[in-house]
Amino acid sequence: MITLNAVRKVFQTRNGPVQAVDDISLRIEQGEIFGIIGYSGAGKSTLIRMLNMLERPSTGTVSVAGQDLAALSNKALRKARQEISMIFQHFNLLWSRTVAENISFPLEIAGVSKEERKKRVAELITLVGLEGRGDSYPSQLSGGQKQRVGIARALANNPKVLLCDEATSALDPKTTDSILNLLVEINKKLGLTIVLITHEMNVIRKICHRVAVMENGKVVEQGPVLELFKRPKQLITKDFLKQVVEPEETTDMIKQLAKAKPESKIIQLKFIGGHAEEPIITSVIRSFDVSVNILQGNVSQTQNGPYGTLFIQLQGEYSEIERAVAFMHEQQVEVEVMAYAD
């Protein structure tokens, strides 16, 4: 659906050239929700804006639905843009227009008749769950409702691709969840390809099928979300994953426990899909002369299946702990030794 080939973007500034995007090649398949995660300045906005030519690449090509966007005439690009919609962090609504008039706006531009527009706007209002709010003004809506208007407006002309530029960054966690659920629903119902940029791993975990991690203008790691959770390669990816699986309290707790019992070993077990943790823990207790202290566990849902982590502390003779760890390594889990002190 979307192909980027050796795309670079260099901005000329007073202080010299800035390479915002540095040789990125990517394929995004039809119907998938593809996330791009990175810290501020990584080049995410520049990259997503090149997917509809709001920014033109300095070199390289961007193709959407088989069309090389940079090669299109202005007229053809305007047409192509109807198929590549975008929603924004700060919604970009027209404040003097009602909800219905905001949603109707791209239909007016596309030359849709008044009657058709009325029908389509009503459909879209229902689709995004804003029934009864058609005559409200944006200032009378909550942040979540404003983003729903943004989504309805973006879907007005039946696009093939929806680009989401930090679409939930201005929202509280509960509202973020409801907007993310709406995006998943739309993806399933309409088969829409969704590309989103974010700095929050939770957004990626909740709705994306695949993810690319960006750093200094480059994609440093990419793959199915569950695969990244299972085997992150880059330090930056591990850092992002900590936002989800290893909150700061856990790190503090591990440090304290390791200090209090320097002969113990703290292990993080990662369970992917349906593997249950209980049989492994039971086997360790039965087969080795170690005691197992369960510290913390959680299970998160991703679009590719559940992902669980369990932090345990092993105590006993050094050699028994080593044997127990070796045993766990042989099981269907990922094992990481978190802290160890002689």
Ligand SMILES: Nc1ncnc2c1ncn2[C@@H]1O[C@H](COP(=O)(O)OP(=O)(O)OP(=O)(O)O)[C@@H](O)[C@H]1O
């Ligand atoms: N129009 C521009 N002119 C000059 N430099 C730019 C321009 N747009 C972006 N940059 C620079 O390109 C780099 C990447 O910026 P970009 O906004 O794409 O990153 P980002 O990952 O989206 O960060 P943020 O989340 O803070 O927007 C930064 O160094 C930024 O200063």
